Amino acid sequence: MFKQDLIKEILKDKTLDKDLVVVANTYQNIFNKELIKKLNLLNAFVNKKLFRYFQKYPEKRVMFICNIERVRNNTHSHILLKIPKEYDRNYVLKLMWDFFKKLGDRFILFNEKAKNKVANVIYSTKKLGFYYEPDKLVVI
Helix, strand or coil, X not given: CEHHHHHHHHHHCCCEEEEEEEEXXXXXXXXXXXXXXXXXXXXXXXXXXXXXXXXXXXXXXXXXXXXXXXXXXXXXXXXXXXXXXXXXXXXXXHHHHHHHHHHCCCCEXXXXXXXXXXXHXXXXXXXXXCECCCCCEEXX
């Protein structure tokens, strides 16, 4: 899939929370696979806290679209969220913050409101190559 097609599909999806900028910073030089493992744990912790049987009911699951980016001394991920309507967004963000902090003392989750949804999606996928790369773009 081309990057432009991916961006169009993300923008078409009405269930994604595109007006929220979420960045999971590690402030460490870790491998992409290690960050993916931590983001998987974070997703499982959040979903388990919100709804115990989230694996049986995927419609009640909080979903992450993670774009992993490596810069000097900070492997981090830009995250687009899909939060079911029955959950409060601020509560989900608080859970993410609390659980991500428990995964490591240098880990910080940053979130703020985006000024423009299209610009946020483009920014969140900025380091992707021309084609889909499984170690950089992960859907959890």
